[in-house]
Amino acid sequence: MDKIEALFSAMRTAAQTLDWEGRAGLATYASQISEALCHHFTCSHASLWLLDGVPGRYRLRSLGSFEADGPSHQKPVCDQQAFPGYFDTLLRDGVIRCEDALLDERLQGLTPPTWRAMLDMGGQINGRTVGVLALGQREVPRAWTLREELDLRRATAKACLRLHNLKHELETV
Numbered sequence: 001m002d003k004i005e006a007l008f009s010a011m012r013t014a015a016q017t018l019d020w021e022g023r024a025g026l027a028t029y030a031s032q033i034s035e036a037l038c039h040h041f042t043c044s045h046a047s048l049w050l051l052d053g054v055p056g057r058y059r060l061r062s063l064g065s066f067e068a069d070g071p072s073h074q075k076p077v078c079d080q081q082a083f084p085g086y087f088d089t090l091l092r093d094g095v096i097r098c099e100d101a102l103l104d105e106r107l108q109g110l111t112p113p114t115w116r117a118m119l120d121m122g123g124q125i126n127g128r129t130v131g132v133l134a135l136g137q138r139e140v141p142r143a144w145t146l147r148e149e150l151d152l153r154r155a156t157a158k159a160c161l162r163l164h165n166l167k168h169e170l171e172t173v
Contacts, residue, residue, distance in 0.1 A: 003040055026064075029048075029064070029162070030047075030062075030063035030064025030065070031064040031065070033046075033048055033064070033155075034046040034064055035066040037133065038067075038068045038135075040151070041135050043136060043142075044069045044136055045065060045067050045068070045074075045134075045137075045138065046065065046066055046133070046134065047065035047066070047136075048062075048065070048131065048134075049061060049062055049063060049078075049131055049133075049134060050130070050131050056080065056081075057079075059079045060077065060132055061076065062077070070138075074136075083106075083107065085106030086106050086107060089106050090129070094122045095122065095149065095153075096118055096120040097118075097119055097144055097149065098118040099117050099141050099143050099144065100116060100117060101116055101118060114136065115137060115138060116136075116137055116142070117140070117142035119134075119148060119149065119152060120135070121134075121155075123161075125161065125164040130163050131159065132156070133155055133156040135152065
């Protein structure tokens, strides 16, 4: 089994817990997905986020994460008003590809940045972003490959379909 097949196998296993336990299994699902992503991409961090709010006041809420190299100091909620460049790019392009957060104008306000490099992918259902899978690399810049972006895009589509199925329950998280 190649790496991408192993990732999707881990995602299917996590989805079985979510399907069985519903909202109660969401944290487990998010953590399992994040761990599989972290290992697949050999990165410091992976997380699953829910997008909610209204235009101009969107926020991302962490549903679960995995850190391969120590605890994260990342906040559980990220507000659009605090990081307008990040949200503008994510909502317009569907992806944040950042090789070095110290040099990226979209990430102003992160001092010091939680992750030195980031690859965040928004997942859309019916033209509306519902969630984000985020990868982070601590301490060193990282040039994300096109293959990594494509793999993350596929994983995000699968994860956000699950989030969409739980949408009404998640709005009360």
